[in-house]
Amino acid sequence: MNPIVEVPIVEVQDFGVAFGLKDRPLHAVRGVNLTVRPGEIIGIAGESGSGKSTLCTGLIRALAPTARVSGRVCFDGRSLYDLPMREVAAMHGRDIAMVLQNPMTSLDPLFTIGNQVREVLKRRGVPGAQVREQAIAALKRVHITAPEMRVGQFPHQLSGGMRQRVLIAMATSASPRLLVADEPTSALDATIQDEILLLFRELRDRTNAAVLIVTHELEVIRRVCDRVLVMYAGRIVEQGPVSTVFAAPQHPYTRALLASTPRIEGTEVVLTPIPGQVPDLRTLGPGCAFADRCPHVVDPCRQFKPEFRDLGPDHRILCRLEGGVQ
Amino acid sequence: MSNLTLSGRERWHRMSRRVRFPWPQGFRPGFGGSLALLFCAVMILAAVAGPALAPFDANESDFAAIMLPPAWLTDGLWEHPLGTDQLGRDVLSRLIVGTQIAMIVAIATSVVAGVIGVTLGLIAGYLGGWADAVISRIVDAFLALPFILMALAFISALGTGVGNILLVLIMTNWAPYARLVRSEVVSIKRRDFVVLAQMAGVSRTRIILRHILPNAANSILVLAVLDVGRAVILESSLSFLGLGIQPPDVSWGLMLADGRAYISIAWWLTVLPGIAIVATVLSFNAVGEKLRVWFDPRGNL
Numbered sequence: 001m002n003p004i005v006e007v008p009i010v011e012v013q014d015f016g017v018a019f020g021l022k023d024r025p026l027h028a029v030r031g032v033n034l035t036v037r038p039g040e041i042i043g044i045a046g047e048s049g050s051g052k053s054t055l056c057t058g059l060i061r062a063l064a065p066t067a068r069v070s071g072r073v074c075f076d077g078r079s080l081y082d083l084p085m086r087e088v089a090a091m092h093g094r095d096i097a098m099v100l101q102n103p104m105t106s107l108d109p110l111f112t113i114g115n116q117v118r119e120v121l122k123r124r125g126v127p128g129a130q131v132r133e134q135a136i137a138a139l140k141r142v143h144i145t146a147p148e149m150r151v152g153q154f155p156h157q158l159s160g161g162m163r164q165r166v167l168i169a170m171a172t173s174a175s176p177r178l179l180v181a182d183e184p185t186s187a188l189d190a191t192i193q194d195e196i197l198l199l200f201r202e203l204r205d206r207t208n209a210a211v212l213i214v215t216h217e218l219e220v221i222r223r224v225c226d227r228v229l230v231m232y233a234g235r236i237v238e239q240g241p242v243s244t245v246f247a248a249p250q251h252p253y254t255r256a257l258l259a260s261t262p263r264i265e266g267t268e269v270v271l272t273p274i275p276g277q278v279p280d281l282r283t284l285g286p287g288c289a290f291a292d293r294c295p296h297v298v299d300p301c302r303q304f305k306p307e308f309r310d311l312g313p314d315h316r317i318l319c320r321l322e323g324g325v326q
Numbered sequence: 327m328s329n330l331t332l333s334g335r336e337r338w339h340r341m342s343r344r345v346r347f348p349w350p351q352g353f354r355p356g357f358g359g360s361l362a363l364l365f366c367a368v369m370i371l372a373a374v375a376g377p378a379l380a381p382f383d384a385n386e387s388d389f390a391a392i393m394l395p396p397a398w399l400t401d402g403l404w405e406h407p408l409g410t411d412q413l414g415r416d417v418l419s420r421l422i423v424g425t426q427i428a429m430i431v432a433i434a435t436s437v438v439a440g441v442i443g444v445t446l447g448l449i450a451g452y453l454g455g456w457a458d459a460v461i462s463r464i465v466d467a468f469l470a471l472p473f474i475l476m477a478l479a480f481i482s483a484l485g486t487g488v489g490n491i492l493l494v495l496i497m498t499n500w501a502p503y504a505r506l507v508r509s510e511v512v513s514i515k516r517r518d519f520v521v522l523a524q525m526a527g528v529s530r531t532r533i534i535l536r537h538i539l540p541n542a543a544n545s546i547l548v549l550a551v552l553d554v555g556r557a558v559i560l561e562s563s564l565s566f567l568g569l570g571i572q573p574p575d576v577s578w579g580l581m582l583a584d585g586r587a588y589i590s591i592a593w594w595l596t597v598l599p600g601i602a603i604v605a606t607v608l609s610f611n612a613v614g615e616k617l618r619v620w621f622d623p624r625g626n627l
Contacts, residue, residue, distance in 0.1 A: 093526045098526075100518050100521070107519055108537055110540045120526065
């Protein structure tokens with residue numbers, strides 16, 4: 001790719017989010033450094049409570065007002081947390097879009113599909129005369145059959161997969177520059193998942209938008225993403241290109257996570273669970289958060305903070321062990 | 327099957343297939359609902375036309391015809407279809423004239439109390455925090471005060487009269503709206519479509535008016551129509567106790583109070599206004615229910 005267009009859309013430095021009391025903070029996310037380039041699809045994986053959603057909502061300044069943020073987030077070269085909220089709200093309507101997990105509750109049950117799609121288009125500054133046409137075009141793009149009929153229907157008349165498509169149509173209409181999808185396929189059945197995931201690729205190809213997909217299904221990331229971030233206890237423990245990470249995961253947690261996905265070997269379904277529990281973020285020791293569950297743990301892991309190590313282009317892990325833990 | 331062996335409901339369905347009343351699209355009141363609507367329409371007509379419809383002046387005494395029973399009983403006269411009271415006043419005329427005050431008081435109360443309560447409920451529910459704490463405590467205080475006691479205090483301070491009764495009823499009826507709306511808003515504002523709208527930078531006012539209020543409208547409508555019924559009862563109770571409408575104005579509650587002394591010899595003086603109150607309350611409740619179903623887009627698949 002031409003290096004001139006490679007201006008990052010999101011740049012995050014030492015980003016942290018804490019909740020709770022000032023003197024006993026709960027660090028949901030900490031020490032995140034990340035660069036998102038236009039046209040990139042990034043998958044964020046991790047167990048429940050690893051900070052995936054918090055990171056994503058933090059990146060676009062959509063956290064609850066009780067969250068305390070540290071570090072620096074730049075969107076399109078502007079420091080998001082230094083801008084007045086009014087300008088951020090304008091960005092949210094225009095440049096940043098979001099898709100949530102549950103399509104059943106993400107549409108207002110009292111308005112027709114067309115009405116809701118048009119509302120988004122109007123907010124994104126589409127001139128009134130074109131709104132109707134563009135709404136139908138947006139629905140067509142997400143492969144909704146008979147969009148002219150669907151615009152007059154209410155959400156309850158559509159299936160879950162159809163509704164998620166509508167939401168993606170709304171989120172991707174008028175070309176946002178960053179789309180955050182928080183578990184976009186978790187509430188859908190397996191056959192629909194694929195079709196929905198393809199929509200994200202289409203969006204990227206069409207508008208060169210950056211897409212962040214939060215998921216706990218590694219399969220989703222393998223299929224559609226270019227880059228993967230693996231989170232554990234609020235930190236990114238491994239990040240790198242999907243092909244590299246899935247072929248040869250370097251962090252013991254990534255490895256354990258991949259091994260815990262069920263695979264079919266012959267007639268048997270095999271999966272290796274990760275022993276132990278996600279640690280309580282309040283009682284983390286000084287060392288590596290994964291130490292207690294790590295099969296390769298050595299003494300220094302528990303005593304010293306792990307450091308980021310670069311393993312290749314764009315590939316880094318948060319672990320003190322040398323790559324050779326096969 | 328001949329028409330005679332059909333139940334009322336079936337006959338109604340057959341008839342309504344032939345004669346289609348021009349209801350708005352999707353509105354299916356059914357037999358009971360149509361009856362209730364008809365009754366409500368008659369009530370509102372009586373309230374608007376009022377004295378013009380009544381065969382006699384509501385306060386015209388005819389001492390030659392005291393406590394005449396309704397016309398279909400022995401000694402009844404068709405001149406006074408529902409009989410006369412202890413002063414020889416025509417019961418039908420008094421019922422019709424009484425409708426006016428009952429309707430004005432009931433509808434005005436639920437509209438004004440509704441607007442006040444809904445507004446405060448929206449503010450409390452959406453803003454939360456201090457606004458919620460302050461409004462909710464005031465609501466609690468108003469709900470804790472017994473109605474009759476509060477009415478007594480107000481009426482004795484302000485004096486009787488339609489305006490003051492309205493004031494008392496509004497003061498005592500807004501709180502349930504605020505509480506209902508607040509709780510609805512608290513749950514609606516956490517729903518994903520509101521979160522997405524907030525995310526998209528939609529303004530607070532617009533979210534409240536476009537997404538939250540319409541989603542709470544169903545419950546508000548139900549409460550409002552129930553409240554019309556409740557207000558009819560409250561106004562009658564106040565008048566019955568002598569705190570409400572004062573003669574020469576006519577009210578159903580007042581008729582009940584006057585007739586009470588003669589209940590053993592002239593039952594129609596209490597039973598007929600009682601029926602008027604019950605039928606009005608029932609009809610408004612039934613209509614409210616039908617409207618609720620109609621307004622819910624999931625209701626007419």
